[in-house]
């Protein structure tokens with residue numbers, strides 16, 4: 001069975017401007033300032049657009065947060081938080097995200113940010129520096145980008161994770177897939193423990 005195309009694969013129409021916002025966000029050739037401006041301009045429609053496309057990243061991430069971010073006094077970083085959907089989905093739980101920048105964290109998650117023209121694989125070097133030993137790092141991402149995005153494919157991204165495991169800095173806790181992440185796309189979830 002062929003997977004349902006993601007929103008960015010759909011044709012733009014005059015009546016639906018969601019695909020163009022989506023495509024713009026994952027297109028290259030923009031400076032950091034321009035990318036920030038794009039997200040600023042999209043912010044008031046981002047959650048609505050993503051919900052309409054069946055994006056389940058935040059729900060998946062909340063499930064893993066509840067499983068792995070156990071310390072109610074812990075300081076956790078939502079890397080690439082965007083409009084903060086995780087905080088919203090998690091509002092009834094005791095997990096607190098820090099909006100201030102701290103030197104170190106008890107755990108870090110990154111949801112939906114390994115997409116074209118976003119994070120580079122070498123950001124894991126910073127994560128190694130800022131997450132304390134014993135802390136959990138987890139990533140939720142669209143599986144398609146592991147093979148289709150040139151910045152990540154052929155092991156550039158999962159290889160960057162594996163390098164930390166080979167160096168003895170991280171331990172792989174679990175790597176699993178979840179369906180219906182974005183239309184019929186599959187989510188790849190990596191969970192690591194920092195040694």
Ligand SMILES: C[S@@+](CC[C@H](N)C(=O)[O-])C[C@H]1O[C@@H](n2cnc3c(N)ncnc32)[C@H](O)[C@@H]1O
Nearest residue numbers: 039057058080081082083085111112113118119
């Ligand atoms: C597709 S959104 C995902 C937002 C949110 N995590 C979610 O699941 O809805 C990607 C986010 O990554 C952020 N981002 C892009 N490049 C980044 C970078 N180099 N460092 C930190 N955040 C970045 C953008 O500002 C944007 O909020």
